[in-house]
Amino acid sequence: xxxxxxxxxxxxxxxxxxxxxxxxxxxxxxxxxxxxxxxxxxxxxxxxxxxxxxxxxxxxxxxxxxxxxxxxxxxxxxxxxxxxxxxxxxxxxxxxxxxxxxxxxxxxxxxxxxxxxxxxxxxxxxxxxxxxxxxxxxxxxxxxxxxxxxxxxxxxxxxxxxxxxxxxxxxxxxxxxxxxxxxxxxxxxxxxxxxxxxxxxxxxxxxxxxxxxxxxxxxxxxxxxxxxxxxxxxxxxxxxxxxxxxxxxxxxxxxxxxxxxxxxxxxxxxxxxxxxxxxxxxxxxxxxxxxxxxxxxxxxxxxxxxxxxxxxxxxxxxxxxxxxxxxxxxxxxxxxxxxxxxxxxxxxxxxxxxxxxxxxxxxxxxxxxxxxxxxxxxxxxxxxxxxxxxxxxxxxxxxxxxxxxxxxxxxxxxxxxxxxxxxxxx
DNA sequence: TCTGGGGTCCTAGGACCC
DNA sequence: TCTGGGGTCCTAGGACCC
Numbered sequence: 076x077x078x079x080x081x082x083x084x085x086x087x088x089x090x091x092x093x094x095x096x097x098x099x100x101x102x103x104x105x106x107x108x109x110x111x112x113x114x115x116x117x118x119x120x121x122x123x124x125x126x127x128x129x130x131x132x133x134x135x136x137x138x139x140x141x142x143x144x145x146x147x148x149x150x151x152x153x154x155x156x157x158x159x160x161x162x163x164x165x166x167x168x169x170x171x172x173x174x175x176x177x178x179x180x181x182x183x184x185x186x187x188x189x190x191x192x193x194x195x196x197x198x199x200x201x202x203x204x205x206x207x208x209x210x211x212x213x214x215x216x217x218x219x220x221x222x223x224x225x226x227x228x229x230x231x232x233x234x235x236x237x238x239x240x241x242x243x244x245x246x247x248x249x250x251x252x253x254x255x256x257x258x259x260x261x262x263x264x265x266x267x268x269x270x271x272x273x274x275x276x277x278x279x280x281x282x283x284x285x286x287x288x289x290x291x292x293x294x295x296x297x298x299x300x301x302x303x304x305x306x307x308x309x310x311x312x313x314x315x316x317x318x319x320x321x322x323x324x325x326x327x328x329x330x331x332x333x334x335x336x337x338x339x340x341x342x343x344x345x346x347x348x349x350x351x352x353x354x355x356x357x358x359x360x361x362x363x364x365x366x367x368x369x370x371x372x373x374x375x376x377x378x379x380x381x382x383x384x385x386x387x388x389x390x391x392x393x394x395x396x397x398x399x400x401x402x403x404x405x406x407x408x409x410x411x412x413x414x415x416x417x418x419x420x421x422x423x424x425x426x427x428x429x430x431x432x433x434x435x436x437x438x439x440x441x442x443x444x445x446x447x448x449x450x451x452x453x454x455x456x457x458x459x460x461x462x463x464x465x466x467x468x469x470x471x472x473x474x475x476x477x478x479x480x481x482x483x484x485x486x487x488x489x490x491x492x493x494x495x496x497x498x499x500x501x
Numbered sequence: 502t503c504t505g506g507g508g509t510c511c512t513a514g515g516a517c518c519c
Numbered sequence: 520t521c522t523g524g525g526g527t528c529c530t531a532g533g534a535c536c537c
Contacts, residue, residue, distance in 0.1 A: 108505090109504085109505035109506075110505050110506065111503090111504090111505075112503085113503080113504055113505055114503095114504050114505065116505070116506095116537095130504080130505085131504085132503065132504040133503070133504085134502080134503040134504080135503090135504085150505090176536095176537085177508095177536080177537045178537075179537080180537080262535095262536080263534095263535065263536080264535085265534065265535050265536080266534095266535095267533085267534060267535085268534075268535085296511065296512075296534090297511075298510075298511065298534080298535080322508085323508090323509080324507090324508075324509090325507090325508095326506075326507055326508070327506090327507090328505095328506065328507085329505080329506070330504090330505070330506090333502095373504080374504085375503095375504055419505095421506090481503095
């Protein structure tokens with residue numbers, strides 16, 4: 076049976092979450108800022124109409140804030156993460172095969188569904204159910220390959236007449252929409268590739284679809300070749316509906332709320348990220364064999380720039396936050412150069428192993444190992460019940476917390492903290 | 502003054518081995 | 520002047536995604 080995919084994607088997810096719980100935002104231009112209130116990462120349609128660009132720095136938007144009532148929300152990942160979970164639950168009520176692809180989108184397997192209901196009607200049912208359960212507006216794109224489903228979703232967002240659902244299982248419709256779509260808007264074609272394609276005379280999705288896959292492979296890569304095949308309705312990302320593979324790396328990094336110029340603050344921040352990374356690693360039930368630390372000054376400064384990274388293959392795989400922190404602090408000391416205004420530090424864990432599968436430290440005592448593991452389990456449990464960072468390591472605590480994130484317009488954790496649950500007045 | 506964070510996959514090139 | 524060939528593994532870097 077011919078495979079059919081649906082892509083369900085929340086419209087301006089973060090901004091939509093804010094509006095669901097604060098109806099005074101409805102109809103006003105709203106954006107959600109990245110960490111440190113740095114730049115715009117989500118815009119509702121009113122904000123897009125004002126001309127706010129994705130990734131635009133907040134300091135460039137002052138005039139819109141003052142004159143046009145643009146509302147800037149700090150990012151509230153506790154809220155968005157929980158709303159995402161509810162969104163996925165609603166999708167699971169519609170289809171037995173749901174594969175979350177990111178916080179605000181998921182692929183559904185619609186193969187064979189047409190004998191029961193038309194694709195378009197099904198799309199509307201999903202859209203209505205998500206709206207009813209979560210208050211979030213979504214668009215649905217339906218097609219014979221994931222890349223075309225992405226394109227269909229894009230079309231549903233772009234053309235209001237579609238009412239948020241586009242069925243692109245028909246080849247004539249595929250080609251019509253492809254001819255209206257610049258290559259840069261095709262999934263998998265970014266700014267670099269679209270420039271190179273344009274230099275060869277390929278400007279639209281249709282021209283790309285009609286290119287010879289072998290020729291594309293020779294001049295670009297196997298990745299672009301797959302995109303070409305997908306645009307012709309041949310699914311290549313067939314693993315998209317499979318269970319997501321285990322993570323291969325864990326990165327924890329954040330730019331500082333304000334620049335860091337002393338080693339103590341830097342080490343406190345490194346320790347903080349190292350603990351977080353250890354926590355994530357244990358959440359995956361894995362140990363890591365390789366660890367690296369990177370630090371840098373702002374890439375937007377013209378002078379006095381410094382960026383560097385160092386890694387270490389661990390003598391024994393570990394998921395113990397104390398081990399990870401100790402190595403991370405060592406590396407950070409080696410990376411540190413006096414006299415710079417640092418704006419970022421981060422840690423990267425990789426080379427994952429299954430706990431117990433490898434030879435452990437020859438000199439350690441088995442009882443000690445069990446005790447260490449129990450300590451980490453207890454630590455994670457306390458922090459999960461009492462809230463993040465309820466228990467921390469001494470190194471993380473530092474009187475100067477200027478490196479911590481700025482979030483000046485943070486909304487309440489409406490769905491994940493008892494004290495923040497909204498009340499309805501009748 | 503102020504410009505995000507967390508991922509994936511692929512490829513080229515070097516080190517090393519026989 | 521002439522100086523092998525082929526395979527694997529690892530890493531860095533580039534491109535993409537949301």
